[in-house]
Amino acid sequence: MTAPAIVLVPGPGGASEDFGFLAPMLSRHHDVVVAELGSASDADELLDAVGRAVASAPGLPAVVGYAIGGVAAVGYAAEHPEDVSALVAIASWWLPSPKLAAHVRLWRSLPDREQRAEAMRLARYSAAGWDSARQPSVTEAGLRLMELSARIGTVDSAPRVTVPSLVIGCRDDELVGARESRLLFGAIPDARYAELASGHAVLDERPAEVLQLIEAFLGRPERHPAGTLISAEAL
């Protein structure tokens, strides 16, 4: 295969929740390895998890991360520019927004599993994308990753990323805030940016559009020069 291998780095929901569509569809044209964040409790452990997946991927993989997985991917690409060929950060951020921290505190405080899942669902999906809303499964490890999310960002790492990068933001992202995704775009030197009409749960609301953006970017990263705001396809 001439197309690069891909390392997918999931968010707190884990690979089965986040990559049910992307992983098999990207596998049609790429070798795909999925990173396991497990119970990473700080930024270093996140980078180690990405590193293990990168090591098992053939060649120089592109790293594609969602939410905190994207933050980890940015961090890894900054530390190991020689090990990756490209970076995609989906619904990730420069600084964690105060609202993200508030949501995570609320989720932690809710004693009942079902209430907690429902509160997350409400936060993750946009009003327009509500018909694709699924009840998230909430594990303790996932909740800890969410708490970690509210503490870490890409302020130090993003400016040091040298590989071609694609930042995907979500217009109606109540958790991350589209502005924080745009700041991440502003911080990575060789970045282009696309914003989708979606809430944070873009991999459920708009999975095929995300796939199209990734395939187009990896097929020819230089198609959009650094700094480009990629406008939505005319359909």
Place this chain on the structure above:
Amino acid sequence: MSGEDGQRVDVLIVGAGFAGLGMAIRLRRRGTDSFVVLERADAVGGTWRDNRYPGVACDVPAHLYSYSFRPNPEWSRMFAPGDEIRRYLEDAARDEGIEPHLRLGTDVLDVRWDDTGLRWTVTTSRGVWSAGVVVVACGRLSEPRIPEVPGLEGFPGEMFHSARWDDRVELDGKRVAVVGSGASAIQLVPELADRVGSLLVLQRSAPYVIPRSDRAYSAVERTLFARDPDELARLRSRLFWKAEEAFAQRSGSPEITAAARAHALAHLARQVPEPELRALLTPDYEIGCKRVLISNDYYPALRRPNVTLEASGLAAIEGSTLITRNGARHDADVVVFATGFHSAEQPYAPLVRGVGGRSLAEHWADGMIAYASTVVHGFPNLFVIDGPNGGLGHNSAIYMIETQIDYILGALRHRAAAAEGPLQVTAAAEAGYAEMLARLSAGSVWLSDGCASWYRDPRNGRLTLLWPDFAFAFRERNGEFDPGVFEPVAPSVAELS
């Protein structure tokens, strides 16, 4: 022959359906005037002019199944009725100034490359044209297919194809047989069930059916669409990307395929409690192999006391008795063939003769193929829309057609700028495209065991009608004309053959 004999035109378009009209509108909007659209019927609309059976409607949402460059805030329903789509196309032809370019009642009989003049000579039922460029937009599903069974000619009652609906035939209270259980039958059967005396449905192979989320658009919504075009664009974008997700059911993900299958079988289980009928309606092949159909009233119609489902094809007709392959005999007053179209071998293929007099049918003896699904080696300055590997099972045909129109406009711009002589795609590029298609379709449901469908050419088993990937991937690969794979038409080629 009319007075148009020997007329010259730059671009000649054959067919006035979505594809031919779309091409014409885009040319007209560029300010081009040297083009004609030849259409054998007496009206525009193609598919939507021909298919007037009760219940006919699109099964891709109308806001998606329409031109991107002519959004229509007025669609009455999610899945617009056929006559609304036909009117949309008629309005488009009129409002966009296409009528002066239209030649209705003009059957194209012969399209021939002139090896010395380096132009196309197009012979029609109403005169001969000379054209620099020919766009074949004859459709893929325009030639009704009626099965050849013994005794057909002797049937004493009325008989017609669903795409040639005969309004004069009285159906109320009659014994009516519908042959077929595909996309047309499923729309037709619920409409007929409560009108006719008895209804027989002959099903060769059970379709997968999923719920149909149809609804009317309210006056308020339509006003909003008219007032805020962005609202309409957002809806179209949502519909497109939702539809794209369904490609994953066809290729690459057993989990997603299994979920889709379960969704369809649950619909069947909910709607058909009787185990015997449910067994007959359970498909014996993987979902996605054939078009997945949408209906909420097909299964209920089959449960009516006056409706009989025979899970067998038509074998013969004796007088007014239909005999199925499994030996059942049913008398009928009227037979409706909802049996689809000639698609693997396109009716226009023998009419088109390229370099050295070789016909498209000869070139395609092993199955249709066109580079970028649009251009064919040996057929310079000729473009086929909605032809080989241009169809989709999961998304709107119009997106594909518009991609091809963009490609053709790119070619025409290049031709105007470069003045190199006719554009012919190389044989190597065409072969490379065929290999790419084979790679893409490997592992897809269409080539899986037990999948026989009209998407595949029966002569070689190749997937020749369908684009075996996401619709966006079609545009990515084929949306832009690439002069690098074209070569001059060598005069020696003509002499050799």
